[in-house]
Ligand SMILES: [Fe+2]
């Protein structure tokens with residue numbers, strides 16, 4: 360390993376070190392990108408994890424759909440309860456979970472996959488649970504648990520993807536920050 364030294368060098372170095380790492384593009388990969396046009400945005404340098412990432416995104420999509428359904432259910436059933444403000448906020452969350460699902464589905468298609476909206480298997484693939492509580496505090500608690508599960512899942516996905524796919528990672532990071540806002544709001548409403 361060559362160590363940068365700001366002292367006077369002991370040996371004259373009249374050229375670049377043979378061990379120095381160069382920052383150069385892989386021109387072979389640039390050439391390969393001109394082929395396989397049917398793969399759209401997925402170039403040969405993408406790596407072997409495309410299928411795994413699509414699976415992670417589809418499980419997250421299922422989670423977002425179940426979260427949308429749970430918040431919609433809570434919005435309409437909480438409307439007659441004491442706190443219309445919280446009922447309205449459940450609708451805001453429902454719409455944001457739908458938007459998260461749309462972002463995931465769009466990325467799945469960009470990666471050459473198919474977004475899985477199969478209703479029969481949704482709850483089995485979702486990380487978070489559906490809930491049909493009738494009590495407002497029970498709803499808040501169920502939503503907070505679901506948000507915390509979603510936060511944990513997105514954090515794990517972000518760590519797994521690392522620098523393998525920076526576009527997907529940025530999408531997941533933006534969703535994660537909104538799930539953290541949801542959890543923060545819900546915890547403020549929890550009375551015990
Ligand atoms: Fe979400």
Ligand SMILES: [Fe+2]
Nearest residue numbers: 506537538541
């Ligand atoms: Fe959320």
